[in-house]
Amino acid sequence: MRVWKFADNIDTDAIIPGRYLIHNDPAVLALHAFEGTRDEFSKNVRGGDVIVAGRNFGCGSSREHAPLALTGAGVRVIIARTFARIFYRNAVNVGILPLVCDRADDIPDGADITIDIEKGYVEAEGTRYPVEPVPGFMQDIITAGGLVDYARELEEVKTCTGSQV
Amino acid sequence: MGATVVEKIFSSRCGRAISAGEVVMAPIDAAMIHDITGPLAIRNFYRMEGTRVYDPRKIIMLFDHQVPADSIAAAENQAFMRTFAAEQGIHNYDIREGICHQVVMEKGLAAPGEIIVGADSHTCMYGAAGAFATGIGSTDMGFVLKFGALYFRVPESIRVEVTGRFAWRVGPKDLILSIARDIGADGATYQALEFGGETIANMEMDGRMTCCNMAIEMGAKAGIVPADRVTYAYFEGHRPVKPVDIYPDPDAIYREHRVYDVADLGPQVAMPHNVDLAVPVEEVAGTPIDQVFIGSCTNGRFGDLAEAAEVLSDNRFSDAVRVIIIPASRDEYLKALRAGLIERFVTAGALVEAPCCGPCMGGAFGLLGPGEVSLSTSNRNFKGRQGSTEARVYLCSPATAAASAIYGEITDPRET
């Protein structure tokens, strides 16, 4: 699993340009991921590769096409110093694990990376980088395999209850 | 303990005290979907084994991003949504009304004290109506369509207090660009921006919408102006709404207080490729431009068009610039038409299009080629946002856009 390293403030227009939002199929979207800003990504990405970014990854539009394009490319884990709010939710909802890591900037591009969620770290080139645990209420969605599978099991929701999800 | 406006809205909708940091499954008063994010939301609704939406009257559907359909795929997406609307009994505004956020506001579909979601990041604009409104993705929207509820972590708030009178040809867009520069592109992530102070109290709804619209550009979950007489006056003729007490308490707890005095504020321009790169117009004046876009949910209202027309006066737009002007909605278009603005723009050399998002998202028409420079009254200037990733987009107010369109280069509107 190789690391694809990105800078701060990678926006959803960069992840998937607006003109491709007419497509809804992750495999088709994946062909255009980072088009014009990092063309080698869609050509060389392999299933299981990991995106590592700086601050505010996924800022901008609410387009779920962005995390979907990444699932289409086989990405299942994104590590960043911080995530934009809507992207973070969307990623969890479509089954991507977003991991917050203070030291994400130190993880080298192209490195081989392994992830140990239980122990709370990722390891690249012999160095361990601690990652924050996913908040409890999002954990249930991730465990279910995304919000769709989670929602399928729900008969009804009780509004105004705390931490129900 | 005092509460912020956002805490008050969640508390009043749930009938118990709710504070920032709590995660609640909140009831949703209205949900908006459009032609880009709607098809995925509907597919997710079905994948969640949804059969009937929770309440068809609370779902707002319209098409604005790629209208009229500019490709066969876009036409198919819209046809798919029309079928869904018919099957579920949802009123579909289709391509008739204009940009989603403007339509929600002017139809009175977002009211003070309500909790509203939209499958679009600029849904935060309805904070101008005193609602808690936030953008969500399509899977969350599928969940809302089915259950009429969504979990939220109730955000802390940043209080933005604005005083002073705007100088000539300086306005709300310049203010919000300067706030974005100070707070930064992620400085308000997971927070709400609560606007107040005498300048906001005296600001018309148009300007409040411009400010709340851009809350997301600082990462905020919502922007909000507590409903006051301006808000309630706006609703007259749109929708009868009951006044609600959602003023923040004097001892409300904020993550941060920010104070602005607009008296000394000049026109601001955000440089490529981030919204928080705003500088005073003087610093970029003289930059040659290829295209000017006046429109979008941020600045496509009648007030914005009138501001541009006032600066334009009897001049013509430069032949070196393609000027695209798009009223945000049919209502705003009609107002501009009746006031003679459309004729003036067309006479001056602009292309005036029917209400829609246009070049704002780089998905439909008006795209930029490599090396081209655009000056735009919209809200985002990310690399590739309006076409080629080798193009450059600057953001500004309608006044600055109009002045620049006359000279073919970025121009201080106070000097025309």
Ligand code: SF4
């Ligand atoms: S005008 Fe631009 S920002 Fe507003 S809804 Fe349309 S694409 Fe989004």
